[in-house]
Amino acid sequence: MQNKQLWIAVALTGVLMALVFVAGWLVGRPKHVDAVADTAPVPVEARAVFIPGAGQIDALRRGVPVDQEGHPPPLAHVENADLKRARAYPMQPPTIPHTIDGYQVDRNSNRCMLCHARANASTFQAPPVSVTHYMDRDDQFLATISPRRYFCNQCHVVQTDAPVLVANQFRDIDSVLSPPTAKE
Ligand code: HEC
Numbered sequence: 001m002q003n004k005q006l007w008i009a010v011a012l013t014g015v016l017m018a019l020v021f022v023a024g025w026l027v028g029r030p031k032h033v034d035a036v037a038d039t040a041p042v043p044v045e046a047r048a049v050f051i052p053g054a055g056q057i058d059a060l061r062r063g064v065p066v067d068q069e070g071h072p073p074p075l076a077h078v079e080n081a082d083l084k085r086a087r088a089y090p091m092q093p094p095t096i097p098h099t100i101d102g103y104q105v106d107r108n109s110n111r112c113m114l115c116h117a118r119a120n121a122s123t124f125q126a127p128p129v130s131v132t133h134y135m136d137r138d139d140q141f142l143a144t145i146s147p148r149r150y151f152c153n154q155c156h157v158v159q160t161d162a163p164v165l166v167a168n169q170f171r172d173i174d175s176v177l178s179p180p181t182a183k184e
C-alpha cells in the first residue's frame, strides 16, 4: 500500500516538473527570433564599391559601412613570369620576378642565397646580390651576407596582380627632370 502512494507522488512530481518546464520555455523564449533571422547581415561585396585609381583611400573597409560585413577580397595572384619590373627610384629593392613558395629563410638556412650568393649565381643564372648586401653598418665589406640584409623579404616582395589600393601621384625622377610635353 505504502509503495503505491509513493509511486503516485513520484508520478505527480514528474508531471508537475514537465508542466513547469513547458511554461518556462513558453515564457522565456526570445520574442524576436524571427525578426532577427530576417535582418541577419548579408556580407557586402567589398570589391563592387572599390574603384582603383579613383582616389579611393579606404583601403581597410573599401567603402563598406561600419555596421555591415564585407567579403574579403580574393587573394592576389603571384606572378611567376621571370620579367623584371622597372624600379621606381634607384634604391628601390627590386621586386622578385619568381614565386618564393616554401623558400625557407631562418636562423639555420637561407634558401635565397642558394641562388643569389655571389659564388652560386653563375650555376643558377640568378643575379647575385649587390655589394650593399655584404656591407655592415660601418660600410665594411663582409665575406658573407650582412646580418642587415639576411631576411630578404623584409625589403623584397613578390610581384602580384593586386590592384593599387591607394591612389598616389608619385612621379619617376625621369619625368620630373624632363620638360613637360604638349600632351601633359
Ligand atoms: C632556384 C634559384 C633561386 C632561388 C632559391 C631564389 N631566386 Fe631570386 N632569382 C633567381 C633567378 C634565376 C632570377 C632572375 C630572374 C628570373 O629568372 O626569374 C632571380 C631574380 C630575383 C630578383 C630580381 C633581381 C632584379 O635585379 O630585378 C630578386 C629581387 C630575387 N630574385 C629575390 C629572391 C629572394 C628574396 C629569394 C628568396 C625568398 C630568391 N630570390 C630565391 C633564382 C632564384
Ligand code: HEC
Residues within 6 Å of the ligand: 090, 091, 092, 093, 094, 110, 112, 113, 116, 127, 128, 129, 130, 131, 132, 133, 145, 148, 149, 150, 151, 152, 153, 154, 155, 156
Ligand atoms: C634592408 C633591405 C634589403 C634586404 C634585407 C635585402 N635586400 Fe636585396 N636589395 C635591396 C636594395 C635597396 C636593392 C637595390 C640597391 C642595391 O643593390 O643595394 C637590392 C638589390 C637586390 C638585388 C639586385 C642586385 C643587382 O645588382 O641588381 C638582388 C638580386 C637582391 N637584392 C636579392 C636579395 C636577397 C637574396 C636578399 C636576402 C639574402 C636581399 N636582397 C635582402 C634591399 C634589401
